[in-house]
Amino acid sequence: MTTTPRSPRLLVLSTALLAVAGIALLGMPQGQEPPAPATSPTTRATADPPSAPSASGRKAAVATAPSTTPAGSTPSVVESALPPHGEGVAGDRAIQRSLEAGWPTDLPAADERELVTAGRALLRADATGVGREKWPTVFPDSGQEVVPAFATARFRIQAAIARRDGSPDKAVVHLVWAGMDRGGTFTDLRITDWHFTRTTSTKGAVTWTPQPRT
Secondary structure, three states, X not given: OOOOOOOHHHHXXXXXXXXXXXXXXXXXXXXXXXXXXXOOHHHHHHHOOXXXXXXXXXXXXXXXXXXXXXXXXXXXXXXXXXXXXXXXXXXXXXHHHHHHHHOOOOOOHHHHHHHHHHHHHHHHHHHHOOOXXXXXXXXXXXXXOOOOOEOOOOOEEEEEEEEEOOOOOEEEEEEEEEEEXXXXXXEEEEEEEEEEEEEEOOOOOEEEEEOOOO
16 A cells, blocks of 8 residues: 655645744743633532631520530521620510520420429529529539629529430420629620439339539
């Protein structure tokens, strides 16, 4: 099989075209590059890392005081519905509604009332020292003189709910409160959680027992 030799004229034309292309490239401003091919939205979404979520402190359900919160935390809708700091008693109803919206009821009404009543008493005893003798297993030093961390006069429970804590025999009481500490600083929208376990006697009587703070 024989191959027809290329025409010298065709070779000269090819060489001339390559030379023109080279001159055009050299004439481009330094740093200018041909435009990159457009990336499809799907490719860009895959390549770009997701932006980190903004860190927002959880105000008492929410988040200002140290507390232990249940898994799942409070939905953002609860945080956005809270009144501003210093709202006073007028804002307590909004806080109660926010707690109820964030944690739907999952306990019998009688159990919730009992737990909320006990949680309120425990919080008052813990913060002000009043009534600690009623809970010797929670406050083993109740027989000693205790300097309260918060003044009784400015102490106020703003809202409270009781919900299950992972199983039917465990519950947690979420309390939002305000108070003035020994240094004279008043803060509100504080949160404290009290955990309880349920025991049932042989006669069917149910008892909710508070667990010591850790």
